[in-house]
Every structure is written in structure tokens, then in C-alpha cells.
Amino acid sequence: MENDITFEFKILNLQTLPELRGFTNVIKRVNLLVTAKCFIPSNNTYHSANHIELITLPDPDSQYSIVRDPNSPDYFIEYSQLTENDIIEWIEISNPIVGDIKTKLTTELNNFIDSYEPQDTTLPWV
Secondary structure, X not given: OOOOEEEEEEEEEEEEEEEEOOEEEEEEEEEEEEEEEEEEOOOOEEEEEEEEEEEEOOOOOOOXXXXXXXXXXXXXXXXXXXXXXXXXXXXXXXXOHHHHHHHHHHHHHHHHHHHHOOOOOOOOOO
């Protein structure tokens, strides 16, 4: 059964370095909660699966940094100016593990739904 699954991302906490090569309050790790949700119209129920992952972000001046141009206003955003969406976007762009987490949760959710979704069966006396 293929279901319409939506994903929600929530940052649980951030781990920062107070200083790194001239940058201050550099986010190094993000504890991310990913929730997959699915609505099953046949029995009017919602199902969900969760995964928490500690994700390491590249240094701002790393070759793996998302914005490589030091003259860009997005090169380094001050900690106080960050939003949860900024960090989630960085993670989705820079870290392939997000795709792996989505695949894992989709499989887990589909297996759960398929195993508990009532199926039509033949009558035992027929």
C-alpha cells in the first residue's frame, strides 16, 4: 500500500562552539527529530513514526559549507538571527542522511500500516 506521507522536522537542541577561526557561536551539531505522518481514509486514522538524529554541520569556511562565497550575506548568519527553518534547510541541502531517514521512516510506517490495516478475506465457510 502506498500512502501519502508528510514529514515534519523539529530541532531539539543545538551544540555550538563559542569560537572557531574568527566565527562566534558556530553550530556544530543539531539534534533533529523527523516525524513521518500518514492519514488512512479507510478507517479515518493517523499514523506516525519518529526518528532522532544528531547531525554534524560543516564549518562555515569548510569546503563542504553550503555558501562558499565569504562576500555573500548568507556566508555566516549570526546566531541570534538564525531561525529553525534556516537550520533545517542547511541540513536538507548539505546532509544526505535526511534522505536515508525519510526512506527508513516511510518503510517503517508502510510496514506498520500494512500489517494493521484490515484486509478483505474469503469467508471460512465458503
